[in-house]
Amino acid sequence: MAGDGYSVVMSDLQRAADTFDAESGKLRGLVPAGGPACPDGGGGQIDGALHAVLSGVGSLNAALAAAMAAHGRKLAQAHANYSHAEISSTQLCNDLAAALGAVAPPTEGGRRWTR
Numbered sequence: 001m002a003g004d005g006y007s008v009v010m011s012d013l014q015r016a017a018d019t020f021d022a023e024s025g026k027l028r029g030l031v032p033a034g035g036p037a038c039p040d041g042g043g044g045q046i047d048g049a050l051h052a053v054l055s056g057v058g059s060l061n062a063a064l065a066a067a068m069a070a071h072g073r074k075l076a077q078a079h080a081n082y083s084h085a086e087i088s089s090t091q092l093c094n095d096l097a098a099a100l101g102a103v104a105p106p107t108e109g110g111r112r113w114t115r
Contacts, residue, residue: 009082010079010082010083010086013075013078013079013082014075014076014079016072016075017072017073017075017076017078017079018072019072020068020069020071020072020075021069021072021073021076023068024065024066024068024069024072025065025069027061027064027065027068028061028062028065030061031057031058031061031062032058033058033059033062034055034058035051035053035054035055035056035057035058035059036054036057036058037054038050038051038054
């Protein structure tokens, strides 16, 4: 890779993607999709309200876990894009160096540049 600072960013990006992915799975497993078990509130209206609230908790938890997973995928894609760009840039430099190696080195003021 280009330099120490760049490689640190690349590894941090991959580590963040892995963390988001792992943590979204943990979060998803904390609360059932339909919400936690509903206790008996002693009456129809209270039981209905408790069920609605706890069902909403399950839905919100599932949505948050899905958002975390989506961010993890975006971070992984960013890592892949940067990796591809680094490889493409390296290949371009190698191709240019090979092409320029076939040509006489440039001169400046009658002197040959040294490599």
